[in-house]
């Protein structure tokens with residue numbers, strides 16, 4: 475801004491001042507706009523990053539479930555033991571209404587169900603458990 479004022483004073487004598495003033499304004503507007511866009515971009519990318527990570531986790535949890543659990547627990551049910559479903563009511567009844575408890579079962583199994591630690595991979599137990607837990611809270615109506 476100080477530069478702009480200097481230019482105005484300098485060119486007042488030459489009669490070109492209006493033109494110079496407009497040019498300077500245009501220039502600072504351009505700089506301002508590009509800074510604004512860069513800042514917007516930075517804010518947007520820092521906000522959207524965790525959202526993308528979140529939905530990736532969800533997708534991964536779902537695909538792990540489809541691959542390793544849905545054979546017996548289709549739609550959160552249980553084709554072998556009718557009372558041992560992944561629905562909220564059964565999970566609460568069996569004190570498994572918490573993703574950590576579900577993750578443990580995913581890893582080591584329970585009763586006649588064997589554990590899936592080997593195939594779920596690093597952190598896969600927690601991902602699939604989180605997904606099951608959110609499905610249970612939505613009564614398994616989203617897929």
Ligand code: HEC
Nearest residue numbers: 542543546554555558559564565568580584585586587590
């Ligand atoms: C081969 C069939 C089969 C597969 C595959 C299977 N389960 Fe199970 N699941 C069972 C059976 C049977 C039970 C009941 C076990 C018992 O209590 O004797 C059970 C019980 C559970 C329970 C306890 C439910 C309750 O209401 O008490 C959870 C949680 C669970 N399974 C999670 C999983 C997860 C997570 C996967 C995938 C990683 C999985 N299961 C894969 C057969 C299976």
